[in-house]
Amino acid sequence: MTQLLVLARLIDRLSDFSAVFAKWAVLLCSLISAGNAVMRYTFSYSSNGWLEIQWYLFAACVMLGAAQVLRVNEHVRVDVIYGTLKSKSRVWIDLFGLTFFLMPAMILFAYLSWPLFVGMYVSGEISGNAGGLIRWPVMMLLPLGFALMALQGVSEMIKRVGWLRGTYQMDLTYERPLQ
Structure with missing residues (x-):
C-alpha cells in the first residue's frame, strides 16, 4: 500500500502541474478577450484567430484543470444524502463512483x-474561418x-482504499488529505 500511496502522490503532483497551465490559460483567455473587445469596439478590427485562441485557452482551462478539481474535491456533488452519511459510507460511495462511473467514462473518452x-495532426487541419x-493543439x-x-481517479481510489485500511488519513469533512 505504501508504494501505491507514493504513486498517488506523484499523480497528485502531475495534477498540480497541469493546474498551473489551466490557471495561466484562464488569465490569458481573459486578457485576450478584453483586448479583442477593445480592438473591435475602438478600432473596428477583429480577427478570427484571436477569437479561436480564446476558446483554445478555455478548452485548456477545462481539460487541464479538471483533474485538479477532482483532487481537491471541488467537483459538483449532490450532498442531500451523501452529507448525512458516516465517513466510511462516503468513502465506499466515492470508490463505487470512481470505479464504475469516472474510470470507464474517462478511459472511453480518451480512447x-x-x-x-x-x-x-496528420492532416494539419486548419479552421475554416x-x-x-x-x-x-486544441x-x-x-x-x-x-x-x-x-x-x-486512480489516485483518489488509492487514497480511499488507504483510508479504509488505516494507512492514509483524510479529513472526511472535506475529504482532503491531512497536510
Missing part, C-alpha cells in the same frame, strides 16, 4: 478522442485531459 487528435488556427487537449482525469 475515442485519440483518433480525432491524430487525424487532425479566415485567419483561423490549426486545430490539432484536439490534443481532449485525450490529454481525459487521461489526466483517469490518473487522478
